[in-house]
Amino acid sequence: MMSKRIQQIPKRISAIKFGLLSPKEIRNMSATNVITADTYDEDGFPIEMGLMDTRLGVIDPGLKCKTCHSKAGECPGHFGHIELVVPVIHVGFNKTIRKLLRSVCGNCSRLLLNETQKEDYLAQLNAVKGIGHMPDDLINEVYKEAAKVKRCPYCDAEQNDIKFEKPTEYLENGERLTPTEIRDRFENIPDEDIRVIGMDPENARPEWMVLTVLPVPPVTVRPSITLESGQRSEDDLTHKLVDIIRINQRFQENRDAGAPQLIIEDLWELLQYHVTTFFDNSVSGIPPARHRSGRPLKTLSQRLKGKEGRFRGSLSGKRVNFSARTVISPDPDLSINEVGVPLPIALILTIPEHVTERNVDFLKEHIRRGPANYPGANYVIRSDGGRIKITDINQEDLCEKLEYGWIVERHLRDGDVVLFNRQPSLHKMSIMAHSVKVLDGKTFRMNPAVCPPYNADFDGDEMNMHVLQTEEARAEAKILLQVQENILSPRFGGPIVGGIHDHISGMFLLTRKDNPVTGRINKDDALDLLRKTDIRELPAPAGVDENGEEYWTGKQIFSQILPEGLNISFSSNVGTKDMEEDLKNDAYVVIEDGELIAGTIDETAMGAFKAQILDTIIKEYGTTRGAQFVDDVTKLAIRAVMRTGLSFGIADEDIPEEAKIQIDMVLTTAEDEVQKLIQAYKDEELEPLPGRTLDETIEMRIMQELGRARDKSGKIADAHMGLENPAAMMARSGARGSILNITQMAACVGQQAVRGARINRGYRERTLPHFERGDLGADAHGFVKSSYKSGLNPTEYFFHSIGGREGLVDTAVRTSQSGYLQRRLVSALQDLEVQPDYTVRDTRGVIVQFLYGEDGIDPTKSDFAKPEAIHRIFRNVTGKEV
């Protein structure tokens, strides 16, 4: 057993070393010298010593690699090489080459610094590397210092100015330095000088930055595609290599034939161009190499760069198996820890289960049911690793053969732990573990109380599910990632899971003092309200009504889902924070010993982000009880809201005639005020605000006046909407919408703004042709007097659209900006970890904080750092108020 386990431990890469390839190394690792620019012969077979030589690896099924003798798919591919007739510069290093040329003697190739300077810099360099800093600045200083020296301290040769012309030309005294000359210079730089400029002579000698041999990437890196017509289409890299080989050959022929220097130089430049674009096709200064269609080629650099490049796209972004994605929909009857998985998904996603004495019968049943009958199994894996697909034919056979130690990949079943995720994954609560509940239908189902952490709604959102494949992963997920462990957000230490929308409406209606429907609840109704919860017993009835029937109150019903011994009191969402006043309005919540004594339950009590009660339950009773409470709240609330009924229609936006008159009056006076202001402005009687121009002042004053008018009209509308109005009820309980929304619907939409100011663009001196030139009035600059209910007039509609568009643009810009901010933050901070000694350190071991957060307290549990926590302890111990 032990030996088997250890065998499974994969090899670990402990470090990866970078370096430059020396010509020798390139030849050594090469499988073949590539000399022909052709790829395939007429029969479609790869040409020997061509770019598709089978020694470089194979991509066509049926062929075997001549180097490793494996089939396509197994062979990783092997490098080849091209012997360049003349050396060429590697573009990537053009700047380094420039710096080196300037700081190295043109005659004796020594670094133009005296021995003491060299020693000094080397020591500094080692010190910087020792503490793990980037040596860039220091190395640049070395280059700079050396470039200043005009006469070589070793051979006394005078140093010439090196001019650099992008991307690969170097001029000394106006004469072009050929790559051959550059290479010669670099070859003679002694090892100890190379170290001073931060290079490692063993792994990266400067002359290797000038290429004499070009490595040819394996075929597997640049596979060709066979089109439907049977024609082959080569990869961009292959195209580029073809160019290089052609020019290389032509150069050879011309030189052998003794062509004039001019032609040779042209060809050399051409070769340089092709090699340059082979590495990087977006070098400034030269035109990018293009396809016949005009599309620029995607060469090595382009493959690595950017979001879809190798690094960010392929290497950092892993793809997975055992995942599913579909639309989500709500189901308040599920626990927050559960996720409803559609049956078709459960039939495909599997859990590998080891066959043991204890589960062998259980697994055999699964095998017998096969892949099509739920809950069945899809595959059996033998202990030697052989994978057998379960079919109708071999089901029985497999059952008999099944041994301990085999693995059965059985269908997903209720209770299995899976990860659930919604993009964008902005915080850790975007991926949480749920336990599976297999359901009919085709959507993932979830309790709506977990919408806030995922930031999900059900307007067509899709989510992903991942099935965990190892015991370790499942254990970790269950302990750390389960929803109930993530109710408290580490961002602010409060609950992020909680009731939303109808949950809040439901609770509000249920626990309100004078709700006609839920005020007096008879036994049947009371039990029905609690039907979906586990509670089956009712407390003593609140009283007996005139018919002699026992009744209960909504507050009593709600108390049933509270844990015993819970004590808490706070001002609710409707409340004014004035305790006396709130108590009168049933807006001050008092819970004593798990009994709701007074107050109405609303957003402050159980809504996401606020949830006072939930917060206290989790902190005093633990996460399991907290999750239980959320489950019960959602179930009870939905039944409560169904019982009362809650609808919202256009008629609910109606306000009485007198209110309309009042609002009209407010708006008319405001307009008059604005006219007065404008008159004062025109008469130059307006006193400018300090530091503002007169124009700015009038704008600000008008905005203020109109803003006030809207607020006033909103108050009037609000005053005429009691709690029996669903919009007002929802706004005040915090279920949905705000007083502003009501104002806009019923009273007045208000000022439309662009960039925080009134709308001022459009035609010359006016926004629309409907107004006089220079009109500063309210309606000419986007004040919408109408309400949504009454409807907007054409100019108002137009201004409203302008304002609305700004909002859309703002959101679009913001998402990209904040996305980048997030990426940068994560990339900078991801390696910081709290150590066992509570310091925070990065990967190098550099201490960033000596004690996490200055007090070592987890932000999730940060309540403890607040004085109230200490007060509470004092109160509990001494029994006295603090």
Place this chain on the structure above:
Amino acid sequence: MAKMKDAEIQAMIQDLPLPKNILKTMQADAVSVGVTEKEMQEIIDRVMVGYKLSQIEACDAAGVVAAQSIGEPGTQMTMRTFHYAGVAEINVTLGLPRLIEIVDARKIPSTPTMTIYLKNDSGLVDEDGKADYAFDRDKAQSVAWDIEATKIDHIASVTTDLAQMKIVINVNEKAMNKRHMVFMEIAEKFKEKIPDAMVEVSEENFQIDLTPKDQRYRDLLQLTKKINDITLKGIEDIKRVVLRKGSDTEEYVLYTEGSALKDIISIPGVDMTRTTTNNVSEIFSVFGIEAARNSIITEATNTLREQGLNVDIRHIMLVADLMTSDGEVKQIGRHGISGEKASVFARAAFEVTVNHLLDAGMRGNVDELQGVTENVIVGQPIKMGTGDIRLIARTIDSDNPNLVKSVEKKTVRTRSQKNAADKAELAGSVQVSKDDLISVETADEVDDDEEWDDNVSMDIEETVTEVVEEEPKKRRGRPPKAKAEDEE
């Protein structure tokens, strides 16, 4: 039972390994409530238990959580520049752009602004001239005039006389006196600042005539521009000063557009202990790195709070600490933290991929694969959180049994006491099955053997010995011998 005296309480709690603010609250509560010694002991026990429970766990990926906690609310922020709370006259960048600005460690923010508090040494609050700067409107106003950059068009009308090729400045006496300025000084300033123009001063009409040396139209225009740029009084960078009464006190506070901390400090009447700017790099250069760190924290917290977003200060502190941990304010991004990471892969995967790879090749860099990105790239488990805990076994070196022990002590790292115990158990069970493995030291034996580095470390130095033949490379506390091998 007798109530405890203040000093006794003090003595009881002062050595507890608790954060200062908790100790302070305890002290204050104990004094105000009045406790007996027994009660106090009970309270201390409960507080200690509570503190243990609320402590962050070792191996917690505090960095990622902080990054997410600041980044996630970014989506909910507005983009617009709004007015400063309380002072409508001064525009200040807020919301997401401001947060980006802070994290970018920009040299100059897009809207630099200062909040200048005034001295109140006398402590008087009355209005008849006896009060100090902070409560005397006239004194405060005069400080404001000293600070605000006064340009010529603030106090005079400037007309260009094309016929005579000269510029005529008519100083408004009232405006000039309001700013406590003297006419001749202004005239002198012009003479000094524009040496190549003829300056005629007429003191009785408060008029200054300027004539360019060359009688050219272009020169005249240039001169007009030039005189408008001259700062006659105040501090060049401070474009505007607004005097306001504080939000809840009667104190006068100056709010400025533009920032020049260094110059402001020397202005008489300014209370430099409370005066601040929103320019972090300025605070850094004047007061140093710790002040810069605090400034980052306050700026970021205020930005988030103003948007109504609740983010725990510990997250912001971590970001600020990381930005300033090297003694200079470093940007979160390519030119700062991310660009200086130890790992080549981490840098390449962030931005400017190709250059990092080429440089790494040239330098012969080694990626030790310690961080998150690197291990994702090579497809290995990440050494953080649950991935940072490993069971390591070592075969005994039969020739030199002492060697093993010393190695063990260095490889030790565990999560918490509870886990340590679990691990010890586990390790024990593994070790039984293998005869050639050494026995496991129990936690107590090594207890006070090794200190991490500190006075801050609390108590968790428990030790487990670990068992596996796998190469037991550890990030920190790796045996020095192994390190030497790596570096050759």
